[in-house]
Amino acid sequence: MYRFLLTPRWLGILALTLVAAAVMVQLGNWQLDRYRGRTAINERIDAGSRMAPVPLRDAVPAPTGGSGTAGPAPAERATWSRVTVTGRYDATNVVLVRGRTVDSRVGFEVLTPLVLADGTAVLVDQGWVPPAPGGAIAQPQLPPVPQGEVTVVGRVHPSESGAGPVDRRNGRLETRRIGVPRLARELPYPVHGVYVLLDEQTPAADPVFQAVPIGHTNNWQNFGYVVQWWLFAAMTLFGYGWVARREARRLAGGNRPEQPLDRAAEPAPSTPA
Incomplete structure (x- = not known):
C-alpha cells in the first residue's frame, strides 16, 4: 500500500520535509541558547542588587x-x-x-x-x-x-x-x-x-x-520562540505522514475490484408470448 513512497516524487518530498524540520529544530536550539544567555544576565542583575x-x-x-x-x-x-x-x-x-x-x-x-x-x-x-x-x-x-x-x-x-x-x-x-x-x-x-x-x-x-x-531582558520571549519552532518541526513531520496516509487510502480505493451483482436480485428474463 505504501510502495509509492519509494518513487522519486515522494522521496523528494520526504527529503524536503526532513530538511525543513531540521532547520526548524536548529532555529529552536538557537533561541534556546539566547534564552539561557538572557536568563544568565537577569540572574547577574539580581545578584548585583544584593551584593556588597x-x-x-x-x-x-x-x-x-x-x-x-x-x-x-x-x-x-x-x-x-x-x-x-x-x-x-x-x-x-x-x-x-x-x-x-x-x-x-x-x-x-x-x-x-x-x-x-x-x-x-x-x-x-x-x-x-x-x-x-x-x-x-x-x-x-x-x-x-x-x-x-x-x-x-x-x-x-x-x-x-x-x-x-x-x-x-x-x-x-x-x-x-x-x-x-x-x-x-x-x-x-x-x-x-x-x-x-x-x-x-x-x-x-x-x-x-x-x-x-x-531593565531585565525579555528571556521568556525567546523561550516562546523555542516552543514555536519545535512545534513547527513536529507539525511538518505530522503533515507529511497525514498526506502520505491520505494518498495511500486514495490509491487503495482506486484499485478496489468491482463487486459482482447479486444474481438473485436480478429480474427474471421475460418469456415471449
Missing part, C-alpha cells in the same frame, strides 16, 4: 595602554556587579549621550570621567537629565560636578555595541551610543573598558540627575 560593593580593581582589569586607550572588557561574571571607586571628576570632558528614554521621556545620559589616583579613569553614568527647551537634542544645563575626591558606588556596565561618531558641541562630547573604546580616543588618559551606572555617591549627586533604571 567591591573595589573596582577587584572586578575589572585596569587599562594598561597609554592615553586615549581603553582597558579590556570585563569578564562576563563581573558585569552588573556593584563596585566602589574613589577619584576626581573631570568636568572638562563630560559626555552627553543623546536620545535616551526614561519614563517615556527622551533626554540625555551624562557620563563624567572619574580620574583615579594612578592617572587612569572610569566613565561614570551620573544619570538621566531632560533636554533644554527647544527639542529632544537641545543640550541640557548641567549642575557643576563636586570638587575634590568623590566616592562612587555603582554597577559595572559593559561597553555598548554599535558605537557611532563622537562630536564635540559647545565644549562637550556628544554621542548616541556608549562605546567605551571609541570615547576613550577623545580622552587624555587611559580608560577602564566599562562604565559605571551610578547608584550612590559621596558627596551626594545633584537631584537633577534621575537614576537610569536597569
